[in-house]
Amino acid sequence: MNNRKKLKTDAGTPEMKNKHMILGVSLGNNFGLHPAAWRMPHVDPGSFTNIDATVEQARTAERGGLQFVFLPDRLFMHGDLATSPSMFNIDPIITLSAVAQATERIGLMGTASTSFTEPYLLARQLKALDVISRGRAGWNAVPSYEPDAFANFGKVLPPRENKYERLHEAMQVVHALWGSWGYEAGQPDQAGMYADPTHIRPINLQGKHVGARGPLPVPPSEQGQPVIMMPASSGYGLQAAGMYANVVIGMPYSIEESRAIRHTVREAAAQAGRDPEEIKFVVFAGFTVGDTKRQALNARRALDDGIDVRGQLSRLSAYLGLHEELTLPDEPLTAAQLASVRAHPNDARSVRFVELAKAGWSPRDILAHAVFDSTPSVVGTAEQAADHLQEWFEAGAADGFVTNFDDFHTGIGEFVDRVVPILRERGLFHDGYEGKTLRDHLRLPPQYGLDPRIATEKKQL
Numbered sequence: 001m002n003n004r005k006k007l008k009t010d011a012g013t014p015e016m017k018n019k020h021m022i023l024g025v026s027l028g029n030n031f032g033l034h035p036a037a038w039r040m041p042h043v044d045p046g047s048f049t050n051i052d053a054t055v056e057q058a059r060t061a062e063r064g065g066l067q068f069v070f071l072p073d074r075l076f077m078h079g080d081l082a083t084s085p086s087m088f089n090i091d092p093i094i095t096l097s098a099v100a101q102a103t104e105r106i107g108l109m110g111t112a113s114t115s116f117t118e119p120y121l122l123a124r125q126l127k128a129l130d131v132i133s134r135g136r137a138g139w140n141a142v143p144s145y146e147p148d149a150f151a152n153f154g155k156v157l158p159p160r161e162n163k164y165e166r167l168h169e170a171m172q173v174v175h176a177l178w179g180s181w182g183y184e185a186g187q188p189d190q191a192g193m194y195a196d197p198t199h200i201r202p203i204n205l206q207g208k209h210v211g212a213r214g215p216l217p218v219p220p221s222e223q224g225q226p227v228i229m230m231p232a233s234s235g236y237g238l239q240a241a242g243m244y245a246n247v248v249i250g251m252p253y254s255i256e257e258s259r260a261i262r263h264t265v266r267e268a269a270a271q272a273g274r275d276p277e278e279i280k281f282v283v284f285a286g287f288t289v290g291d292t293k294r295q296a297l298n299a300r301r302a303l304d305d306g307i308d309v310r311g312q313l314s315r316l317s318a319y320l321g322l323h324e325e326l327t328l329p330d331e332p333l334t335a336a337q338l339a340s341v342r343a344h345p346n347d348a349r350s351v352r353f354v355e356l357a358k359a360g361w362s363p364r365d366i367l368a369h370a371v372f373d374s375t376p377s378v379v380g381t382a383e384q385a386a387d388h389l390q391e392w393f394e395a396g397a398a399d400g401f402v403t404n405f406d407d408f409h410t411g412i413g414e415f416v417d418r419v420v421p422i423l424r425e426r427g428l429f430h431d432g433y434e435g436k437t438l439r440d441h442l443r444l445p446p447q448y449g450l451d452p453r454i455a456t457e458k459k460q461l
Contacts, residue, residue, distance in 0.1 A: 115167075
């Protein structure tokens with residue numbers, strides 16, 4: 001029986017060629033994205049350094065058939081430790097190495113900067129993760145942009161073009177090193193050679209910023225080499241993503257914005273000599289799921305009770321066009337206030353703030369709708385969460401989604417147990433892993449070494 005829900009999309013929207021959406025989950029500090037998640041009574045406050053907590057989160061996502069877990073990163077202390085833990089994991093690659101041994105199918109996407117680590121070390125660590133996970137590794141390749149990160153390496157922030165010069169060199173050296181142990185070297189033969197050394201060759205690449213002799217002492221994994229993810233950007237970053245990325249990740253706030261970014265990314269891939277169908281565009285989406293919308297809002301409000309929301313209430317007042325403090329945060333706005341509200345001229349999100357206020361929600365409930373989250377978030381029922389994903393996917397806004405949760409301990413399981421079955425009933429998400437590698441999960445073609453289709457003049461060091 002087809003339970004696919006019919007949703008209205010913009011006329012003229014191109015059909016998505018992929019029948020099933022991609023779903024990943026963003027992890028981090030083992031607590032959740034909400035700064036008060038660590039204060040919840042069901043949470044162990046020591047979870048930040050507890051690898052068992054990360055493993056449990058990854059296993060839950062794997063139980064739901066999600067294609068990958070994603071660990072973002074910053075190379076400096078992030079946040080105010082007096083009130084909340086750092087948002088980011090203690091080390092993505094080391095953590096994913098542990099998770100690899102405790103999971104079987106789910107992909108392992110970790111962030112590593114091209115700005116500091118030498119390509120030989122990057123190539124070795126990432127391909128080692130790929131080998132030990134039997135072809136499930138991915139690399140979110142980013143150039144660092146924060147002065148604090150550069151200060152931790154005894155450097156000052158370089159001009160943007162210099163960061164991308166280094167990124168291009170690093171990507172080409174890493175890819176060349178990954179391909180330096182050729183498939184033709186064969187498998188160990190106890191009656192003959194361990195490997196044919198004529199197919200394990202130095203790369204001898206040297207650029208302005210980085211270089212390596214090689215070869216890399218790591219054979220191909222079950223998927224050959226790690227999958228490359230890069231952030232959606234413009235200018236230098238867009239060109240780099242078009243050349244190297246298998247997956248591009250973005251943070252659009254509307255379907256229209258997302259479709260425009262996806263189109264731009266696909267054009268960049270074509271300009272680099274690649275098939276745009278081979279590059280997947282995924283976007284962030286946040287969820288707090290309850291049996292009812294009221295229950296979901298209460299769950300978010302319970303987290304908000306663990307922080308000081310006075311600053312957010314002041315910001316909400318400004319975004320509603322009010323010139324007064326919201327002194328009754330648990331009461332709907334008065335008739336006089338509603339007569340004065342208007343959307344903020346410089347932030348399209350505020351249109352939703354006004355809609356919620358006019359619908360009778362209190363200021364605290366408006367905040368509980370996750371209106372200030374940096375990416376679109378659904379606080380409501382499992383059906384409403386599925387509707388959001390279906391609408392974006394069928395509108396051609398994304399090939400998939402990286403899910404975010406306020407509380408990793410409860411949110412991932414609720415999504416897997418409540419939302420994933422609805423997506424499957426509607427024919428939008430696969431029924432289980434068909435392949436074993438991350439490249440299989442993302443429906444990506446084989447690649448080993450640098451993609452030969454990239455124009456020669458663009459890949460010279």
